[in-house]
Amino acid sequence: MKKVFLMMMVLMFLNIVVQAQKKSLKGSMPFKAPCTTLMGSALLPTAIDTTQGRSVANNDLIWENGDVILVKFMDDVGSQSLRNMIMQYAKSWEQYANITFKFVPDNTPVTNIRVKLGSRDDNLGHNSQLGIACNNVPQYLQTLNLDTSDFIDYKAYVEQYKKGGPFLEYLKRKGTNFNNYTYGDLYKDVVAFKDPNIKWNYSSMRGTTTHEFGHALGLLHEQSYPNGIKWNKDTVYKYYAKYQGWNKAKVDFNVLEASDIFYTNGTSYDPLSIMHYPVLAWQTLDGFTVGSNTELSDGDKKIIAALYPKDKKISELAVPKIQITNIDYGEIKTDNVKKGLLIYPSFDIQTSALLGTVYFVARLTTEDGMYYIPTTNENYSWNKMAATYVKMRLMPSTNTSFNKNGKKNLELFFPFKEMPDLKGQKVKVEFSVYQDDVVNNRYQKLTFNFLSSPVTVPGK
Ligand SMILES: [Zn+2]
Structure with missing residues (x-):
């Protein structure tokens, strides 16, 4: 009896030590990975054209108006509730576009779009093939990657870490050393925890999922609009080199350059577009910023309706393909x-x-x-x-x-x-x-x- 009492005292003491140590978190919160859809990867080497401006779309790669696009998730990954949210966000385009994303069972042998739900560990990030280029991908490979660890509501777990909860219990159980425990450690532990009642950050999930399905419909990055943004190029290169390991060419391609392969669809620059990267003040010469857009803008609705009109058989923007x-x-x-x-x-x-x-x-x-x-x-x-x-x-x-x-x-x-x-x-x-x-x-x-x-x- 005495022994048990002593053990309890020791455990309580240890707990107090742990409580005292776990208050603080070192370092800063990790960044959400930017979209790494490669604008040129799906395109052809000898790109031609254009004249003034560009558009938000590659018209050569848009689906036929009215198409039913078959989509599946790969490898039995993702809970039904997570999948339901992703399907809902993908299908938000359908309200404005004459297009249907038809989600079919994982074992469907032939589909147009295949979604791979990954996590930080596999390093696949967020990206998608552009439009009908999806059809060139072999059936055993995905056409669209989503890193679901970027969809987690980490603030909820920081709360549990500080105030107690199943996540803290999990950390204690696995003998976490709380000395010098960083945000980076916490983010990793949250992913490893595999919380059955996982707390999602729905606006992050919506923004990224809608963006990637925008690529799957043929839309391109909005920040590439010529002269839309006065970039402070040196700092942008340094930033992406440090946090993403991207070289100059990749930054030029994904972030800075207005590609000459785009069609001019009569749009104007739309900083609210779901297809826009966030832009921070230090990245621009004039302090211009763009937030993390997580909803379709009026401009997005307009261009997608023009590319996939509900009131016409063929879009006026359609090109022979x-x-x-x-x-x-x-x-x-x-x-x-x-x-x-x-x-x-x-x-x-x-x-x-x-x-x-x-x-x-x-x-x-x-x-x-x-x-x-x-x-x-x-x-x-x-x-x-x-x-x-x-x-x-x-x-x-x-x-x-x-x-x-x-x-x-x-x-x-x-x-x-x-x-x-x-x-x-x-x-x-x-x-x-x-x-x-x-x-x-x-x-x-x-x-x-x-x-x-x-x-x-x-x-x-
Ligand atoms: Zn993108």
């Missing part, structure tokens, strides 16, 4: 009877609701694939480089397979006699698809290309 998938090198052969190169690229092509004209182009390159070969031939040339091409009008909203399953339905022919003098030399053939973009008065919008293995030109 083609998507090319299932590419393989096809077949290239020298034909000594026809005396030329026969080129059979193999791919599937899908068109949007607008009629498009495409050029299937095969250009000769040097054996290393580094240089095009100049020509003076006017017929077998693409911008004065040796090439053969086919022009084709593609019907709207169709799927076509070329040179698949043993069928030969697209042939490009390059007669030897129309080539520059290449007798006995090895060349490669670069196959490209260009789109005639009449709406935006842009010629030759490259949609994709690939390079063959070397072939030898036998001579004329």
Whole structure:
């Protein structure tokens, strides 16, 4: 009996020591990770255009108006209540856009968008593929990452830490050393705690989720609006280098630069946009700031309604789009009877609701694939480089397979006699698809290309 009493006294004493030590928290609260959607990663290397301004969207990547986009969560991660909130925020776009995010069970084999709920440990951050670029991602990979540890209401756990509660009990149970206990330690412990009654920061969750689903609809970062913000570049570089480990190029790309790949959709700069990063006074030369936007702005509602109108079949901002998938090198052969190169690229092509004209182009390159070969031939040339091409009008909203399953339905022919003098030399053939973009008065919008293995030109 005495022993037990003594034990209790010791435990009480230890508890007092712990109580006395745990009052303070060192360091500062960790930052929420910024969105790391790469504006260029989903886009094509030879981006063209634009004129004045830009828009909040990449019109080349918007879905068809009225599309039902299939979305699933990956890997059985996330409680139903968390998923419900994320679905609700994603679907907030539907109120203004003629688009449906249809959430389907995790075991659905084919979906358009796949959400991976991660945490600080896996370092995936917050990001999304842009618009229909989601369709280019293999089914086993996610198209949208959300770091749910940024959605936790840490203030609630700081409260428990200071005043007691299940979280403090958990810390004691695992023998936490409260000397020099920092905010960083606390944030980590909160994630590890896996509170069954987790306290969420719903405005943070809403802001980030809505933002990422905005990317999934084809929207871009608003802070890139040209001359919208007078950045204090040096401090911005230092900040992102320190807290995100980003190099200058990444900061330029994600934060500072107004990309020239955007369409001008007649919008004006909207600092309230959900697609805007927070901007702090020290990041700008004139002290301009933008808060953490967590709700759709009037500007967001307007642009998304223009891109996906409910009262029209096709948006006025729509551009003809083609998507090319299932590419393989096809077949290239020298034909000594026809005396030329026969080129059979193999791919599937899908068109949007607008009629498009495409050029299937095969250009000769040097054996290393580094240089095009100049020509003076006017017929077998693409911008004065040796090439053969086919022009084709593609019907709207169709799927076509070329040179698949043993069928030969697209042939490009390059007669030897129309080539520059290449007798006995090895060349490669670069196959490209260009789109005639009449709406935006842009010629030759490259949609994709690939390079063959070397072939030898036998001579004329
Ligand atoms: Zn973003």
